[in-house]
Amino acid sequence: ATALAxxxxxxxxxxxxxxxxxxxxxxxxxxxxxxxxFATYISRCQQLNSxxxxxxxxxxxxxxxxxxxxALTIHGLVAxxxx
Numbered sequence: 816a817t818a819l820a821x822x823x824x825x826x827x828x829x830x831x832x833x834x835x836x837x838x839x840x841x842x843x844x845x846x847x848x849x850x851x852x853f854a855t856y857i858s859r860c861q862q863l864n865s866x867x868x869x870x871x872x873x874x875x876x877x878x879x880x881x882x883x884x885x886a887l888t889i890h891g892l893v894a895x896x897x898x
Contacts, residue, residue, distance in 0.1 A: 816866045817875055819859065823882045826856040827889070848893045860886040 834847040847853050863883055871879060 816868065816871055816879055819862055819866060820875070820878050820882050822859055823856070823886065826852065826859060827885060830856060830889075842892075844893050844895075853893065856886075857890070860890070 829852055830847060833850070833852065834843045863886065866879065868876060868879055
């Protein structure tokens, strides 16, 4: 679980670096959606449903659910579900 959380965090930082403008005020969501790195990120996010969270420490548990929140938020923005 912690390895997956770390990989997701790295994926998000890579996507941010590639698709957020230099001022940090806008994101190229269409470019992000079409990118190989986003497809990799989505594939990795799908692994979240098979993680056994019963053995996680409280800090790991918190990080796990923060990663799920981030994944759903980014997916919603890219899919056009969120404003």
